[in-house]
Amino acid sequence: MTQVDSKPERILITGNNGYIGSVMGPWFKRAGFDVVGLDSNLFQQCSLVPDKDNIPTIEKDLREVTPRDLDGFDAIVHLAALSNDPIGNLREDWTRDINHTGSVRLARCAKQAGVKRFVFSSSCIMYGMSEVAEANEDAPLAPQTEYARSKVTAEAALSELADDSFSPVFCRNGTVYGLSPRMRFDTVLNNLMGMAVSAGRVQVFSDGTPWRPVVHVQDVARSFQTILEAPRADIHDQAFNMxxxxxxxxxxxxxxxxxxxxxxxxxxxxxxxxxxxxxxxAGFGKFKRTFPAFQFLWTPRDGARELYEAFTRIGLTAADFKDKRFTRLHWLRHLIDSGQVDGQLRWAAMAA
Incomplete structure (x- = not known):
């Protein structure tokens, strides 16, 4: 087996203190990986439940990473991003700077440092208002927002870096839900459950007909592990709907x-x-064909029960549900308005 095909052991997770990362980091650690995080910690204060494990973390802005920071890692799982459409609509330059330019810069540094595998957390949102019955990886990309566009352009730029020594793979997640230490109430099922437990009612402001491919955050962690451990030939420079x-x-x-x-x-x-x-x-046939033994264990009904039990246990209130810490756009506005971060979303103390 070649060095490129060997199972990665030392993993860097960017955005490890975010919604997905604070679940994925401990999961990888329990799976036997040597895990290190890299995070600017913009959302470190946005905790609803305790962390399951402490992951050693390089506290650094994604845009300031150097190849030296990445020495010795076998693979990078790149989660760090401005994570939804409302943020992208507020300041499009933030999303381009972090999600596209920052991601490509990170990948170039990784390649220079000799990192072999680069797992990019992308999104099914890039299919936009899809007119096909089920959008698979070959469906036309029709991004409707700056966030979606940033994923499309980043994937294309990262693909250009692929060669015999550097293997990117693009994981297009559905809409993620489920309990996380760094909870979010601005994704659909989390939002509906938070509203239901805290207010006793659910309000749907669309006509209810739009489709979403939903996936539990623990299944995201498990599926990314499968990508990490896969033979290079099975995943090299490919996109997978997750x-x-x-x-x-x-x-x-x-x-x-x-x-x-x-x-x-x-x-x-x-x-x-x-x-x-x-x-x-979204159509998920490619992932199923490539990894036939893998099973997505969580259904929305299972996830709803998990959230109900957790929210009941901590006594989730309407004030908790509406707290700015759990809606990413509101939290970033708070950090800016309070002078903690500057107009480029960098910590003011670091900028100074």
């Missing part, structure tokens, strides 16, 4: 699952002009 066909759900279906999980919860369908009507069903 999920399963049975996990495509309409918003109304998710809302009904939530109301059936939370006792006494009511459902209100209140379509509003301007509500998010993006819709896409």
């Amino acid at each position: 999920g399963a066909d049975h996990l495509n759900h309409q918003i109304a279906d998710l809302a009904r699952i939530v109301t059936e999980t939370v006792p006494g919860c009511t459902l209100e369908m209140v379509p509003q002009p301007g509500a998010d009507q993006r819709t896409y069903k």
Whole structure:
């Protein structure tokens, strides 16, 4: 077996103190990897439940990384990004700077440092308002937002770096949900469950028909591990939709699952002009064919029960649900308004 094909042992996870990273880091550690994180810690204060494990972390802005920071790593799992459409719509230059330029810069530094594998956390959102029955990896890309565009352009630029010594792979996640230490209430199922537990009702502002491919955060960690451990020939310079066909759900279906999980919860369908009507069903046949033994273990109903039990245990209130710490856009605005970060989303003390 060649060196490139050997199982990576020392892993750097960027964004390890974010929503996905604070689940994935401990998961990889328990799986036997030597895990180090890299995070600017913008969201370190956004904790809802305790961390499961402490991952040694390089506290550094993604945009300031040097090849020396990356010496000795076998692989990089690149999660760090501005993570949703509202942030991208607020300041498009932030999203381009971090999600595209920062990602490409990181990959170039990794290649210079001799890192063999680069796992890029991408998104099915790049399919946009897909007109195909199920958008697979060959479907036309129709990004509707700056966030989605940043994933498209980053994938293309990273692919240009692929060669015999550097192997990028693009993991296009569906809409992620599930309990995390660094919780988010601005993803659909988390939002519906937080609303249901804290207010006793669920409000859906679209007509409920849009489709979303949803995936539990623990299944994201497991599937990324599978990508890390796969033979290079199976994944080199390829994109994979990360999920399963049975996990495509309409918003109304998710809302009904939530109301059936939370006792006494009511459902209100209140379509509003301007509500998010993006819709896409992702096709996951390629991942299934490539990794036939892998099973996505979580369903939305399982995830709803997990969240209900966790929120009930901690006594989630309406104030908790609306807390700025758990909506990424509101938290970034707070950091800026309070002078903690500057206009480029760098910590003010570091900038000074």
